Amino acid sequence: MRFLEVLCGSTAETLTQANLNPCVILWRPGGARFSIANPQLPNRQSQRPMNHEVLRYNQYSMFRTPLQEALRAQAANQALSMRVSEYRGAETAASYSDPQGEFDALRNGSGVYDLGFRARISLAGSDRARWMNGMVTNNIRDLNEGRGVYSFLLNPQGRILGDMLVFNDGETLTVETDRSQVEKILATFDHYIIMDDVRVANISGNWTALGMAGPKARTGLNAAGIEVTEMEPLQTHLARCNCDCDCVQCTVVRGEDAQYESYEIWLAPKDVFATWRSLVSAGSTPVGSEALEIQRIAAGVPLYGVDIRERDLPQETEQMRALNFNKGCYVGQEIVERIRSRGNVHRKFTGFVLEGSAEIATDAKIVSGEKEVGEITSVALVRLPLSERKLALGYIRREVGVPGREVMIGGLKATVTQLPLAGVAPARESLLQR
Helix, strand or coil: CEEEEECCHHHHHHHHHCCCCCCEEEECCCCCECEEECCCCCCCCCCCECCCCCCCECCCCCCECHHHHHHHHHHHHCCCCCEEEEECCEEEEEECCCHHHHHHHHHHCCEEEECCCEEEEEEECCCHHHHHHCCECCCCCCCCCCEEEEEEEECCCCCEEEEEEEEECCCCEEEEEEHHHHHHHHHHHHHHCCCCCCEEEECHHHCEEEEEECCCHHHHHHHCCEECCCCCCCEEEECEECCCCCCCCCEEEECCCCCCCEEEEEECHHHHHHHHHHHHHCCCEEECHHHHHHHHHHHCCCCECCCECCCCCHHHHCCHHHCCCCCCCCCCHHHHHHHHHHCCCCEEEEEEEECCCCCCCCCCEEEECCEEEEEEEEEEEEECCCCEEEEEEEEEECCCCCCCCEEEECCEEEEEECCCCCCCCCCCCCCCCC
16 A cells, blocks of 8 residues: 555645645555545545546646657657656647747648647447537537537536537547546536436547647648548548558547648557657657647637636637537526627637737736736747747737737737737647647
């Protein structure tokens, strides 16, 4: 038996709210359950199944993506330059070289990146489509096989509990989201399954993914032996794979933006390094999470937990692609419909271009006419061939957030701009993303 300090999910939140010390779990390696021991909580046990992927031992260790595991092994034997960080619930590469150069590959060439921070949840059972249609904000009932949609999961007050892609895989529905959101989404699903024939399974351990993006992304896939034809946004395709990995199964998903090429490649964890190596050998540039963040911000894609919080309402985020007003009832629908029928919300999500080089905090306030009118949620510095631009995303009062309007952010002049940010990102890009 081993003693491990743990900070995980709702357990940590409960202890923090009660001003209790971090708990200790007594891990029985051969068992499926664990108990939580705390001197201030005598005789209390949790009977929740252990999920090794979400526990943070000693508050430092976390899930490491399969690609990152393989790259670490390579780095031990070769001079592999790579910086590592936590990103969206997993440990992955932050950069392989210069993040700005990697960002340039996403804009003008072909970049390949780790999507091991994404998770998959399977929904089976005869009621799956009807039940899921009543859970999320988009239309699942009429979703064709081999297609997906972007959706929000709301609470009854219309606040956003999470975001996800939902795919119709024929006999099942597949939910794709960040690993950082899985625990909350699974708990919410479990709460609402009563007499329904719906079986929910976290299948993240069976799969991992790579991403490809840039105007030459499809060329790069084909050059590596992954044959991809013309696809529509969020369409899935069982690719014929002739690359070095010799995959048994390789599923390609087209990115959400029709104007900008991006793809996900879902495959078995054992095949991910060989596939990554084939894509790099075929000419694609390795891209880390720092470049992905620059691209995300330039494209104006909000990230759940950073730009979208549980306190936000769907219409405030400006992500109307997540909403369907003709699908019928779902959790939180009354609030969403009330906002639509009675008028707009007071805030909106938008972009900003800042002047100057001073550092800006991600919670910096937006000021107009000496009045606080919003806050910043994400910031990125972009180096272009002839200039350097500081970009930001955030929320601003709707009457002030008119494109071209000048405001002050953290002492710097800034201009409200439409998303995606012109001249930086080719088009709105999911990179999955949000």
